[in-house]
Amino acid sequence: MDRRQFLRTGTHASLAALIFGSGSPQAQAAPSSGRKIPWQNWSGYLKATPSGRAAPRDEDQLAELLKNASQTIRPVGAGHSFTPLVPTDGTILSLRNFRGLKSHDPEKLTATFGAGTKIGHVGEPLHGIGQMLANMPDIDEQSLAGAMNTGTHGTGENLGALHAYVTGLTLVTPEGEVMKCSKDDNAEVFDAARVGLGALGVVTEYTFQNIASSRMRRESWIAKLDDLIDGFDELSAKHHSFEFYYIPFSDYGLAIAIDPTDEPLTPPRVETDNESAEELRMLRDYLGWWPGMRRWLMNTVAKDHPREVAVTEWYNAFPSERAVRFNEMEYHMDRQHLLPTLKKVRMLVEKHHNEVYFPCEVRVVDGKSDDAMLSPFYKHDSASIAIHRYFEDDPLPYFQTIEPIYQDLGAVPHWGKMHTLDASTFAQRYPRWQEFLDIRAELDPRGIMLNEHLRTVFGV
Numbered sequence: 323m324d325r326r327q328f329l330r331t332g333t334h335a336s337l338a339a340l341i342f343g344s345g346s347p348q349a350q351a352a353p354s355s356g357r358k359i360p361w362q363n364w365s366g367y368l369k370a371t372p373s374g375r376a377a378p379r380d381e382d383q384l385a386e387l388l389k390n391a392s393q394t395i396r397p398v399g400a401g402h403s404f405t406p407l408v409p410t411d412g413t414i415l416s417l418r419n420f421r422g423l424k425s426h427d428p429e430k431l432t433a434t435f436g437a438g439t440k441i442g443h444v445g446e447p448l449h450g451i452g453q454m455l456a457n458m459p460d461i462d463e464q465s466l467a468g469a470m471n472t473g474t475h476g477t478g479e480n481l482g483a484l485h486a487y488v489t490g491l492t493l494v495t496p497e498g499e500v501m502k503c504s505k506d507d508n509a510e511v512f513d514a515a516r517v518g519l520g521a522l523g524v525v526t527e528y529t530f531q532n533i534a535s536s537r538m539r540r541e542s543w544i545a546k547l548d549d550l551i552d553g554f555d556e557l558s559a560k561h562h563s564f565e566f567y568y569i570p571f572s573d574y575g576l577a578i579a580i581d582p583t584d585e586p587l588t589p590p591r592v593e594t595d596n597e598s599a600e601e602l603r604m605l606r607d608y609l610g611w612w613p614g615m616r617r618w619l620m621n622t623v624a625k626d627h628p629r630e631v632a633v634t635e636w637y638n639a640f641p642s643e644r645a646v647r648f649n650e651m652e653y654h655m656d657r658q659h660l661l662p663t664l665k666k667v668r669m670l671v672e673k674h675h676n677e678v679y680f681p682c683e684v685r686v687v688d689g690k691s692d693d694a695m696l697s698p699f700y701k702h703d704s705a706s707i708a709i710h711r712y713f714e715d716d717p718l719p720y721f722q723t724i725e726p727i728y729q730d731l732g733a734v735p736h737w738g739k740m741h742t743l744d745a746s747t748f749a750q751r752y753p754r755w756q757e758f759l760d761i762r763a764e765l766d767p768r769g770i771m772l773n774e775h776l777r778t779v780f781g782v
């Protein structure tokens with residue numbers, strides 16, 4: 323049975339639609355004009371009616387625009403964040419004219435891309451010059467700048483978040499200065515701007531330290547959740563990239579392992595389409611009120627699910643398409659808290675939230691050498707649990723049940739995913755918080771990059 327058949331069998335949908343769906347970004351930027359163009363994020367949860375749109379041609383035009391701004395300017399990537407980092411009544415600024423591979427060094431395996439480049443448009447050019455991004459998230463719709471500015475990550479025992487591989491960037495500051503930043507040049511701003519929430523200015527390009535391009539073998543399988551939990555450390559250590567999803571109201575989880583290989587390419591992976599969304603909702607609607615039957619059905623289906631193996635070029639191995647839109651909360655915690663916390667999340671979901679069907683995603687990030695000031699992985703081994711709610715449902719009751727679990731752990735939220743924390747908590751959890759605030763105030767004395775959300779986050 324292939325994955326498409328699997329999906330069509332109704333009850334299987336909840337295992338797979340979130341994980342393998344397909345999506346289309348909602349955010350669009352257009353050049354300034356008299357007409358106000360509404361904006362919304364990917365899930366449709368965030369909306370704004372900016373008075374202006376801008377898409378500067380080059381750094382000179384961008385610098386002029388920032389220097390002369392009299393109202394808030396918020397850079398946008400692909401609008402895939404769930405936190406209101408972008409919404410403003412002022413101007414939304416697109417980097418769509420800053421895209422593509424600019425230069426590379428074949429010996430050092432570094433490459434420089436325009437900051438507006440979509441992650442999905444990085445793969446082929448990089449592969450063409452024998453390079454591969456060291457890590458990737460589970461979709462590739464984001465812009466590079468959007469991904470870096472929120473600490474976007476993938477999963478892997480020895481893999482850092484994406485910004486951990488940035489060796490240089492160009493920042494156009496709110497006062498219009500074009501600043502080259504690296505460990506050797508403007509090092510403090512470099513440490514701040516790698517994960518900068520779009521608050522320090524506009525990044526126009528990034529240089530990445532990559533690794534040699536490789537074909538990857540992606541294997542996914544359903545296993546007993548208890549086995550995945552017990553075997554997590556071993557599986558995580560064994561694979562280049564490993565994650566699993568806990569499937570609510572079942573005793574199973576879905577594991578995904580990705581490793582370099584020399585094996586021949588296989589036919590492309592089958593992705594699901596919008597029918598999955600329908601099936602997911604049906605399962606919740608028909609059986610949400612009867613958890614015993616739901617669990618029995620889910621378990622019956624899950625235990626016979628075949629392993630799937632695909633060998634692809636690296637850039638096709640990591641990302642999936644997302645057909646089913648959702649809102650998401652993800653917290654990053656010390657690695658040692660991961661598995662006990664997952665058990666608590668599971669207990670609360672199954673006790674209080676029959677309506678939930680989206681799997682919870684469990685990942686790890688190696689942050690030991692990550693020194694970006696606002697990196698959620700700052701200098702420690704980190705692990706993450708992400709929970710999701712269908713985009714038409716109110717996500718807050720579910721998220722409000724789960725979020726308090728993280729508070730005692732000193733966990734921090736993904737900057738692009740829903741949370742309720744503010745400056746007072748961040749000040750305790752980020753050792754270089756004040757340093758970041760000082761740099762922000764210095765670079766943006768007029769506060770033109772601040773919207774309401776950032777004022778709360780920074781306590782301005």
Ligand SMILES: Cc1cc2nc3c(=O)[nH]c(=O)nc-3n(C[C@H](O)[C@H](O)[C@H](O)COP(=O)(O)OP(=O)(O)OC[C@H]3O[C@@H](n4cnc5c(N)ncnc54)[C@H](O)[C@@H]3O)c2cc1C
Binds near residue numbers: 407460
């Ligand atoms: C379906 C889906 C799957 C996801 N999967 C993952 C995942 O696997 N791992 C993960 O960690 N996250 C994941 N995310 C979250 C996502 O990676 C982040 O929210 C990311 O920021 C989105 O990138 P974007 O280009 O859409 O940025 P936006 O959401 O448009 O912007 C994000 C931030 O970047 C700033 N910004 C954008 N461009 C610039 C610029 N040129 N200069 C300065 N600041 C800028 C914005 O102002 C904003 O603060 C996922 C989100 C969705 C919707």
